[in-house]
Amino acid sequence: MNNIDILKERLENAGASVILLTENQLQSCLETHFPSILNFTDTVTCEEYRKASLEKMEKIDTALFAGRFAVAENGAIWLEDEDLPQRVLPFITQKLVLQIHVSKVVDTMQEAYQQISLQNTGFGVFISGPSKTADIEQSLVYGAHGARELTVIMLS
Amino acid sequence: MSEHAKKAKLFLADESRSRWHDETLWMVRQKRDHVAGMVPEWEDLRQQASDIKTDVLEHLPKYLQQFEEKATHHGVIVLHAKDANEFNQLILSIIEKHEAKNIVKSKSMLTEECGLNRFLHTRGIEVTDTDLGERIIQFRGEAPSHIVLPAIHLKKEEIGETFHEKLGTEAGASDPTYLTRAARLHLRQKFLSADLAITGVNFAIAETGTVVVCTNEGNADMGVHCAPIQVHCMGIEKIIPRQTDLGIFTRLLARSATGQHVTTYTSHYGKAKPGGTMYVVIADNGRTPQLAEPKYRQALKCLRCGACMNTCPVFRRSGGHSYGYTIPGPIGSILAPRRDEKKWSDLPIASSLCGSCSNVCPAKVNIHEQLYAWRQDLMQHKKTSWLKRVTMKITGIVLANNGLYNLLGFAARKALKYLPHSWVYMPLNAWGRGRELPLPPKQSFKQWYKQNRKK
Ligand code: SF4
Numbered sequence: 001m002n003n004i005d006i007l008k009e010r011l012e013n014a015g016a017s018v019i020l021l022t023e024n025q026l027q028s029c030l031e032t033h034f035p036s037i038l039n040f041t042d043t044v045t046c047e048e049y050r051k052a053s054l055e056k057m058e059k060i061d062t063a064l065f066a067g068r069f070a071v072a073e074n075g076a077i078w079l080e081d082e083d084l085p086q087r088v089l090p091f092i093t094q095k096l097v098l099q100i101h102v103s104k105v106v107d108t109m110q111e112a113y114q115q116i117s118l119q120n121t122g123f124g125v126f127i128s129g130p131s132k133t134a135d136i137e138q139s140l141v142y143g144a145h146g147a148r149e150l151t152v153i154m155l156s
Numbered sequence: 157m158s159e160h161a162k163k164a165k166l167f168l169a170d171e172s173r174s175r176w177h178d179e180t181l182w183m184v185r186q187k188r189d190h191v192a193g194m195v196p197e198w199e200d201l202r203q204q205a206s207d208i209k210t211d212v213l214e215h216l217p218k219y220l221q222q223f224e225e226k227a228t229h230h231g232v233i234v235l236h237a238k239d240a241n242e243f244n245q246l247i248l249s250i251i252e253k254h255e256a257k258n259i260v261k262s263k264s265m266l267t268e269e270c271g272l273n274r275f276l277h278t279r280g281i282e283v284t285d286t287d288l289g290e291r292i293i294q295f296r297g298e299a300p301s302h303i304v305l306p307a308i309h310l311k312k313e314e315i316g317e318t319f320h321e322k323l324g325t326e327a328g329a330s331d332p333t334y335l336t337r338a339a340r341l342h343l344r345q346k347f348l349s350a351d352l353a354i355t356g357v358n359f360a361i362a363e364t365g366t367v368v369v370c371t372n373e374g375n376a377d378m379g380v381h382c383a384p385i386q387v388h389c390m391g392i393e394k395i396i397p398r399q400t401d402l403g404i405f406t407r408l409l410a411r412s413a414t415g416q417h418v419t420t421y422t423s424h425y426g427k428a429k430p431g432g433t434m435y436v437v438i439a440d441n442g443r444t445p446q447l448a449e450p451k452y453r454q455a456l457k458c459l460r461c462g463a464c465m466n467t468c469p470v471f472r473r474s475g476g477h478s479y480g481y482t483i484p485g486p487i488g489s490i491l492a493p494r495r496d497e498k499k500w501s502d503l504p505i506a507s508s509l510c511g512s513c514s515n516v517c518p519a520k521v522n523i524h525e526q527l528y529a530w531r532q533d534l535m536q537h538k539k540t541s542w543l544k545r546v547t548m549k550i551t552g553i554v555l556a557n558n559g560l561y562n563l564l565g566f567a568a569r570k571a572l573k574y575l576p577h578s579w580v581y582m583p584l585n586a587w588g589r590g591r592e593l594p595l596p597p598k599q600s601f602k603q604w605y606k607q608n609r610k611k
Binding site for chain 1: 180183184195226230286287288289292305306307308310311312315332333335336337339340343344347348361363364366372373374375377378380381382399400402403404406407410414416417418419420421422423424425426427428429
């Protein structure tokens with residue numbers, strides 16, 4: 001298995017859906033599958049939400065962010081302050097979509113931490129699936145407090 | 157009977173519950189084995205984690221200072237507490253300073269250890285625990301029974317009842333998805349109105365002044381990013397030197413804890429959000445004295461993953477509440493006596509010394525060796541029960557004397573054959589409660605060996 005296959009498998013295991021696309025298919029895919037999506041790779045949307053209230057953000061159905069890179073061994077995708085008009089957004093949205101370029105996949109967390117500079121980052125997060133809990137009798141339930149669903153779009 | 161044994165007996169009285177507990181934790185252990193097996197360098201990673209933590213414990217002041225300098229440079233307010241009381245007072249002063257009314261908290265064993273919730277409650281301040289398991293036990297007024305799975309001692313019907321009473325869910329409803337949804341709605345309201353968020357800390361990086369928190373639910377992030385004030389609480393041993401060390405620890409933690417490759421969220425907090433304030437409160441609370449004891453120092457390498465609990469045959473069959481101490485299970489049993497030798501003298505005995513805990517521990521804490529060392533120390537310091545001390549003394553004399561050993565072995569073989577059952581299983585024979593001895597052999601091993609070696 002190459003690291004893209006491993007990444008896909010690990011993400012799906014963690015409850016995420018994975019879509020493989022070429023860059024020019026992206027727009028039409030978003031329009032068909034996520035008509036109400038808020039696209040935070042777009043500067044206008046980012047500006048609109050930079051000062052938005054929690055009440056406004058709580059109403060977001062689906063939000064799209066561009067991940068910086070992904071880790072094959074565990075499906076973790078890295079986001080940091082610069083990618084987020086407000087830190088709470090990828091958590092408060094009901095559904096989360098992360099896009100990532102297939103050239104931006106590293107094998108392990110050890111490689112991942114070579115890519116980051118925490119020194120210069122106010123906040124950064126690895127997200128590897130939808131929010132989940134198993135606190136009631138170890139039954140797995142998605143959608144504890146963060147996003148209830150995660151879709152990862154892998155672009156080539 | 158020891159305190160632990162008494163409480164274990166209560167737990168075991170509900171047979172189906174205790175069997176479920178045992179099997180469920182064993183399943184978590186198996187999941188851990190499965191994912192650890194997928195990492196070829198797993199054993200190397202454990203060794204590296206152990207080496208890093210050993211280095212940290214040897215140079216703790218240096219790393220703490222480095223952390224504080226970096227964090228302060230990033231505008232983070234770093235505070236120190238020498239014990240539980242000082243820690244609680246500090247948190248209270250932060251709350252008062254910012255006039256915070258709505259406080260949310262994600263999982264932190266340190267606040268549990270210091271009794272923060274109780275302390276604030278007596279001063280009229282309510283803290284909402286936001287981890288689902290912790291919210292459940294908070295509603296019920298119970299303590300966590302496991303450090304990673306705080307409500308593992310409860311059945312869904314009980315949780316359903318609690319939620320019916322506290323959140324108005326339907327009477328009799330116990331479906332985990334339904335109950336989780338209800339908690340989500342209830343806690344979202346708490347997050348949206350939060351003005352101060354408290355979290356624990358999994359790792360603090362000296363090199364960058366960053367704290368790292370790992371959750372599956374996303375509750376730490378919801379709290380920290382919704383509330384203007386964020387307060388991260390850690391024991392001094394949570395420091396690791398470099399950012400790259402996280403590569404090792406994040407590969408070990410979730411795999412060891414729940415059998416996931418990584419937690420859903422691994423969050424790195426370095427600076428406050430625009431307009432917000434970030435605090436890191438670092439507590440000693442008995443850790444420095446422990447550092448000074450080479451025999452027990454290694455316990456401070458613990459990552460709080462819970463793997464030693466899931467694998468422990470005693471924990472699985474006695475339940476976390478039977479230990480009584482904040483951190484139950486094997487690791488708790490070597491931490492507790494450090495706090496109070498007399499009070500927790502029964503915990504190092506609540507183990508089969510099988511060593512499984514040390515084998516699964518991602519930081520290679522020598523748990524079973526420390527359990528054994530504690531038994532010796534507690535015996536010497538006369539903290540164990542009188543009966544145990546006398547029996548051990550007599551056993552020691554017998555085992556050290558060849559003739560006496562042979563004689564008593566002979567006597568025991570005869571006695572077991574002829575004595576009535578009620579004599580052998582008299583109340584003093586604690587071992588005999590719930591257990592039957594095998595039929596005594598005709599000859600001792602020594603005799604058998606002599607006979608057969610000649611041939
Ligand atoms: S002692 Fe080891 S196995 Fe037990 S909780 Fe700590 S890190 Fe995990």
